[in-house]
Amino acid sequence: MVPLSYYLVLSGILFACGVTGFLIKRNIITIFMSIELMLNGVNLSFVAFAAHWHVLAGQIFVFFVMVVAAAEAAVGLAIIIAVYRTRETLNVDQVNLLKL
């Protein structure tokens, strides 16, 4: 028997790693992967709560989160390809046209 809180702490650690990567990474693809890591952390807490309260809707929500993540990855990577085609860089510090 594993306490529910262990699962929540693990999902919190994964989410925190995702936030940290989002903030400190400079490569746009790695930043995007950090977002996927955050989504995975949230999915784990969904499934843990679903198992704790014996409610199957949690798993359905994980299914929807995965669908949205897949759509987001497809569009996001297409945007990255378009940015690379015009700016010739993947460094987010050099994509600063809208900066004052």
Place this chain on the structure above:
Amino acid sequence: MLSVHLILFLAFGAVCVAGAVNLLVQRHPINSALSLIAVMAALAGEYLLLGAEFVAALQVIVYAGAIMVLFVFVIMLLNAGVEERTQGSRVAIIIGIPGMLIGSVLVAWVVLRHSGTGEVAVGALPGPPKTIGDMLFHEFLLPFEITSILILVAIMGAVVLASKPPSSPAEGPTQKVKD
């Protein structure tokens, strides 16, 4: 006393955390992508421990399979190199790191202290994939159909965004015809 369940949980959790930290430490995006695949595979193991076979299978097929293949493909397509480190702001280091540590310790303390009564048994979820399919096509039919529209829009958006701008392919053939 350590039960087998707890040992498996700790093993998969250690792989998860190690992969997540490795994602932050590595400087080449392809190494980060491979460590993210390790995190997702270990998470599938955690889902199996919770009894969510459907979600575990989806995690391996959709996340570790489809989405990460897309990432690796784009990394290789764009020939992404080692990222350059830039100097972060000093305020972020002085205030951000202690603030983050205090916040995470607080959250972990609250979670461990106040929700530690409930325990999750091995295979605690009652639902086989058949039940999930029933729910998906009865109670959650409208969201399911809306997500299918979302996927359709995403496919069209990705094709439009990633295809070459119309000027460059149009110039090539017409010039050849004129010559």
